[in-house]
Amino acid sequence: MDPRVHEHAEVLVDWSARIEAGDDVVLSVDEGAHDLAVAVAEKLGERGANLVTTYSSGEVSRAYLNAHDDEFESDPEYELALYEGADSVLSLSGSRNTTAMADVPGETLQTAGKAKRKIREARLDTRWVSTLHPTRAAAQQASMSYEAYCDFVYDAVLRDWETLADEMANMKDILDAGSEVRLVKEDTDLTMSIEDRVAVNSAASVDYDSHNLPSGEVFTAPDATEGTVYFDVPMTINSRRVRDVHLTFEDGEVVEFSADQGEDALSDVLDTDEGARRLGELGIGMNRGIDRFTDNILFDEKMGDTVHLAVGRAYDSNFPPGHEDEANDSAVHVDMITDVSEDARIEVDGEVVQRDGVFRWEDGFGG
Amino acid sequence: MDPRVHEHAEVLVDWSARIEAGDDVVLSVDEGAHDLAVAVAEKLGERGANLVTTYSSGEVSRAYLNAHDDEFESDPEYELALYEGADSVLSLSGSRNTTAMADVPGETLQTAGKAKRKIREARLDTRWVSTLHPTRAAAQQASMSYEAYCDFVYDAVLRDWETLADEMANMKDILDAGSEVRLVKEDTDLTMSIEDRVAVNSAASVDYDSHNLPSGEVFTAPDATEGTVYFDVPMTINSRRVRDVHLTFEDGEVVEFSADQGEDALSDVLDTDEGARRLGELGIGMNRGIDRFTDNILFDEKMGDTVHLAVGRAYDSNFPPGHEDEANDSAVHVDMITDVSEDARIEVDGEVVQRDGVFRWEDGFGG
Numbered sequence: 001m002d003p004r005v006h007e008h009a010e011v012l013v014d015w016s017a018r019i020e021a022g023d024d025v026v027l028s029v030d031e032g033a034h035d036l037a038v039a040v041a042e043k044l045g046e047r048g049a050n051l052v053t054t055y056s057s058g059e060v061s062r063a064y065l066n067a068h069d070d071e072f073e074s075d076p077e078y079e080l081a082l083y084e085g086a087d088s089v090l091s092l093s094g095s096r097n098t099t100a101m102a103d104v105p106g107e108t109l110q111t112a113g114k115a116k117r118k119i120r121e122a123r124l125d126t127r128w129v130s131t132l133h134p135t136r137a138a139a140q141q142a143s144m145s146y147e148a149y150c151d152f153v154y155d156a157v158l159r160d161w162e163t164l165a166d167e168m169a170n171m172k173d174i175l176d177a178g179s180e181v182r183l184v185k186e187d188t189d190l191t192m193s194i195e196d197r198v199a200v201n202s203a204a205s206v207d208y209d210s211h212n213l214p215s216g217e218v219f220t221a222p223d224a225t226e227g228t229v230y231f232d233v234p235m236t237i238n239s240r241r242v243r244d245v246h247l248t249f250e251d252g253e254v255v256e257f258s259a260d261q262g263e264d265a266l267s268d269v270l271d272t273d274e275g276a277r278r279l280g281e282l283g284i285g286m287n288r289g290i291d292r293f294t295d296n297i298l299f300d301e302k303m304g305d306t307v308h309l310a311v312g313r314a315y316d317s318n319f320p321p322g323h324e325d326e327a328n329d330s331a332v333h334v335d336m337i338t339d340v341s342e343d344a345r346i347e348v349d350g351e352v353v354q355r356d357g358v359f360r361w362e363d364g365f366g367g
Numbered sequence: 368m369d370p371r372v373h374e375h376a377e378v379l380v381d382w383s384a385r386i387e388a389g390d391d392v393v394l395s396v397d398e399g400a401h402d403l404a405v406a407v408a409e410k411l412g413e414r415g416a417n418l419v420t421t422y423s424s425g426e427v428s429r430a431y432l433n434a435h436d437d438e439f440e441s442d443p444e445y446e447l448a449l450y451e452g453a454d455s456v457l458s459l460s461g462s463r464n465t466t467a468m469a470d471v472p473g474e475t476l477q478t479a480g481k482a483k484r485k486i487r488e489a490r491l492d493t494r495w496v497s498t499l500h501p502t503r504a505a506a507q508q509a510s511m512s513y514e515a516y517c518d519f520v521y522d523a524v525l526r527d528w529e530t531l532a533d534e535m536a537n538m539k540d541i542l543d544a545g546s547e548v549r550l551v552k553e554d555t556d557l558t559m560s561i562e563d564r565v566a567v568n569s570a571a572s573v574d575y576d577s578h579n580l581p582s583g584e585v586f587t588a589p590d591a592t593e594g595t596v597y598f599d600v601p602m603t604i605n606s607r608r609v610r611d612v613h614l615t616f617e618d619g620e621v622v623e624f625s626a627d628q629g630e631d632a633l634s635d636v637l638d639t640d641e642g643a644r645r646l647g648e649l650g651i652g653m654n655r656g657i658d659r660f661t662d663n664i665l666f667d668e669k670m671g672d673t674v675h676l677a678v679g680r681a682y683d684s685n686f687p688p689g690h691e692d693e694a695n696d697s698a699v700h701v702d703m704i705t706d707v708s709e710d711a712r713i714e715v716d717g718e719v720v721q722r723d724g725v726f727r728w729e730d731g732f733g734g
Contacts, residue, residue: 024445029422031401041427045434050443055396055422060408067412076417078391078452085445 009039021048032135033094058100072115083122094133106268142294165203175199178348185344187230192222209317216287221318233337240265275330281310305341305357376406388415399502400461425467439482450489461500473635509661532570542566545715552711554597559589576684583654588685600704642697648677672708672724
């Protein structure tokens with residue numbers, strides 16, 4: 001086995017999820033993530049954690065969902081009990097075909113998603129971490145060779161996370177002190193309120209309220225969104241390719257939308273529920289170790305010199321204790337990314353924080 | 368996909384597990400059982416059952432167990448809750464390497480097994496069914512080509528189960544009416560009490576108290592075992608090959624044992640706990656559709672003209688209601704098989720029931 005698989009497992013278990021003896025861990029293994037699962041199981045055994053391993057297969061889900069009559073039972077008790085009792089859920093994605101669920105109707109996915117609201121909440125209440133084991137299918141989605149993709153993934157994952165966390169603290173401080181963010185670029189002039197929100201310095205560890213490995217973004221939960229935004233980075237929503245999305249917001253809600261490709265997939269997402277038309281997240285990508293788009297949100301949204309916005313569910317961690325019920329509620333959380341490396345600026349309370357991809361604390365900042 | 372995979376899934380879901388709408392199903396998927404999992408998930412979706420899919424990997428288990436310090440927590444609550452809430456557990460074995468756990472110490476397996484006693488009981492309290500998806504590793508263990516092994520498996524699984532159930536009812540009637548079984552063959556003269564026991568007509572359906580697919584055996588729970596027995600069919604215990612086992616019983620307990628190969632594995636089993644030295648099962652193999660030994664207990668013990676005995680745990684279904692607490696208790700249940708097709712006889716209360724592989728209701732019975 002590639003020694004980096006073992007290093008990946010160690011970062012996941014120790015830095016990201018902070019697993020300790022006696023922790024009740026659910027390890028979710030995708031079809032192609034077997035090798036990482038073996039390495040993670042070894043670490044969990046060393047730490048003396050308990051282990052339940054689930055199988056997360058697009059093909060199994062597709063077969064089940066497409067055969068079902070869509071009258072899904074809400075939050076089956078046995079599954080809920082598993083996640084309510086868990087201390088940590090480690091999800092190892094690793095598709096053998098990233099479009100395995102392409103022919104599951106969006107409505108079915110929505111209905112199935114809504115039926116598992118409490119189960120999703122229970123998972124999010126654990127020290128959950130999502131990561132990815134490189135597969136040939138993921139390499140293909142990134143238009144890369146498998147070897148090069150493996151290097152890409154491990155470069156992004158096996159980082160000096162403490163140093164990156166210190167760097168990102170600058171951005172967190174600015175957002176915590178600010179009340180309004182404005183994003184300006186081609187086809188884009190968007191303002192959002194971030195008053196009384198807590199920005200998260202997402203350093204790939206639950207100790208930083210960060211649940212993705214790799215990470216490297218600072219995110220908050222905006223509301224009162226007004227204006228228009230253009231997402232020029234392609235993405236995959238529910239196995240469908242979506243390109244060149246334009247959204248127009250009024251009073252915090254999407255009132256117009258379009259996409260040059262995959263508009264149906266976008267429409268399915270926005271129609272899921274009321275919260276699906278409001279923003280759940282504003283994220284500033286700051287991981288310059290991720291140096292290219294690979295059509296995978298786990299990596300793309302962390303890339304340096306990008307901004308992403310998610311419609312749908314907001315994270316509790318962006319709200320002061322006792323105010324978590326103000327978080328936008330939805331069965332979905334779908335991120336969309338825009339490149340801010342050129343002809344773009346981010347303002348907080350009228351002051352430019354980043355222009356053309358350079359932060360104001362960096363050399364070369366244009367003001 | 369081989370159309371027989373879909374037929375297999377249908378037999379499993381409908382005939383074996385009797386799945387209905389709203390059932391809470393745990394589907395346990397081995398590394399090589401993916402295709403059957405997809406077909407089963409489709410059937411479960413059609414029936415409107417709920418689905419939690421777990422991953423059962425020898426390599427994951429090995430990595431976890433060998434890294435652990437053996438101080439296992441007893442029945443972690445989150446895992447117990449999953450199985451206590453489940454209506455059915457469908458286990459799809461399908462190894463990619465049947466000896467994946469060969470270097471896990473027997474003591475570790477014992478300790479880990481003991482720590483999950485309640486979880487095991489909870490699984491056994493569901494409508495559980497174990498079956499096998501043919502893999503190249505299983506074919507290799509059977510010393511067969513993959514193609515021929517697939518034919519073997521589907522011939523055994525895709526049967527007219529109702530007709531076989533009627534045939535096996537003869538043997539159940541004899542055992543239910545009898546008090547003592549005697550088995551006589553080379554190096555073997557063993558007597559067992561079956562007084563007040565209920566024989567199970569194991570027709571591969573939970574409606575027959577039968578939990579294996581394929582099945583095709585009639586089994587009961589003997590005690591007061593006396594004498595010696597020789598198992599001439601090779602077997603694999605905890606990934607280790609075991610051959611030519613001799614056991615001597617006194618007062619129901621193994622007092623002497625030997626094996627020409629794998630005696631350590633046998634010794635580990637017998638030392639698990641007190642119940643591991645007593646019999647938990649006497650089974651009469653009656654599935655003549657299984658026409659060869661394939662070194663897999665799921666099939667071998669069902670083969671016509673064989674008898675198997677298991678040390679360890681007895682099944683509650685062999686006891687009248689209210690008497691389940693008389694069942695031999697153990698963390699293990701390990702079957703051993705002896706060929707009775709030649710120079711052998713089975714007696715019940717002194718009357719010969721089968722001689723040289725011919726039952727007394729069949730043509731050619733020698734009396």
